[in-house]
Amino acid sequence: MKNKRVDPTISIVIPIYNVEKYLSKCLDSLLNQTFENFEAILVDDGSKDESYIICKKYEKIDERIRVYHKNNGGLSDARNFGVKQATCDYVVFVDSDDYVNSDYLKCLWKAHIDYNADLVVSGVIRETEDGKVSSVVGSEEICLYSAKEAIKESCYGENIPIYAWGKLYTKKSLLKHPYPVGKYHEDVWTTYLLLDEANVIAAVPEKNYHYIQRENSILHSNIFSTKYFDSIEGAKQIESYVKRKYPDLITASLARLLIESNALLHRACRYPSNYIQASDMVDSYLKGNWKIVLSDKKNNGKVRAEMLLFKISHKLYRLGYLALTK
The missing domain is CATH 3.90.550.10 (Spore Coat Polysaccharide Biosynthesis Protein SpsA; Chain A)
Structure with missing residues (x-):
């Protein structure tokens, strides 16, 4: 009934x-x-x-x-x-x-x-x-x-x-x-x-x-899709928005960009050609802002440490992630 x-x-x-x-x-x-x-x-x-x-x-x-x-x-x-x-x-x-x-x-x-x-x-x-x-x-x-x-x-x-x-x-x-x-x-x-x-x-x-x-959900699938690039493109939209309306939130918007970049790189690590493409995109989006994002102590410490390694060496970042997620 x-x-x-x-x-x-x-x-x-x-x-x-x-x-x-x-x-x-x-x-x-x-x-x-x-x-x-x-x-x-x-x-x-x-x-x-x-x-x-x-x-x-x-x-x-x-x-x-x-x-x-x-x-x-x-x-x-x-x-x-x-x-x-x-x-x-x-x-x-x-x-x-x-x-x-x-x-x-x-x-x-x-x-x-x-x-x-x-x-x-x-x-x-x-x-x-x-x-x-x-x-x-x-x-x-x-x-x-x-x-x-x-x-x-x-x-x-x-x-x-x-x-x-x-x-x-x-x-x-x-x-x-x-x-x-x-x-x-x-x-x-x-x-x-x-x-x-x-x-x-x-x-x-x-x-x-x-x-x-879930392992087979969109966000946790083992299959890489170029649609994952949408995440950092969305984060760039946030950065552009706060630049216009809330310029004192630029550091916070870059923190979101760093978080989304790290997640994208994690997904791309198992796919060499996609990893190169993702790395190039992350480099271009964070260019000129590395000092800000890596020194922002309000951002997640693990994310900052991983992205510091990425900045030092794309290869070491990928090898380190693959070693930790065997």
Whole structure:
């Protein structure tokens, strides 16, 4: 029997593509929410497995769930499509291979009400498929930011991760800044713009979002794609934006560029020709800024150490990474 429908205040958008193995856990975690006034918009982006069938099963269970099936257009396209279907003024993204704690929506909404925050950020637990926690990201207490302060925090990736998920947004801001269709790392291209639309950003201490690092996901695939270059191109867009609007955040924007550069080089290390191409791009983007990024102690120490090695020798960086990841 379907649950009684209530007037929703939050639209949850779940982009779905070939995740039959993980989807039920994700959807069960949403139906377990202590905050019940939501609608869940399931966007099946042309899945070739049983994902759509699973979606339809859940749609029959709970009237708060609406299922849409569309031709494959990629993650950004699915997110944008879901936002357009949303009937609420506030939107949350949950990736279909992740899951959330039962108080996830409650904590986000409470911070929105208590602090008049028009963007709220959840703490995040990164874990492997077998449940092993790899890291925890987020503040230790409630933190309030202006748009400028939040952009700075997101560049360093501390209390405000740059990911699209794990946040409560206004639908209005998402319609103004849709995710770039065809780009990987779409959140690098978009999160800073969404933060800049907000008057008050609240980061809550509760770590209620579980980000599952799958080996065969876009970000953790063993196959290299030139689309990975989108990440540092997005970081360059952040640098250009803050140069115009917040010039005193240049160092922070370069920190994001350093983080994305290091991640790109990691992915390229096993592919010699791609590694040369990635190295050339990183060199050109960081040219003239090495002293700034390597002396910025607010940036991640491990990232700075690895990129110092890269600056000294591209070959040693690659050999060192391959030796450590055998």
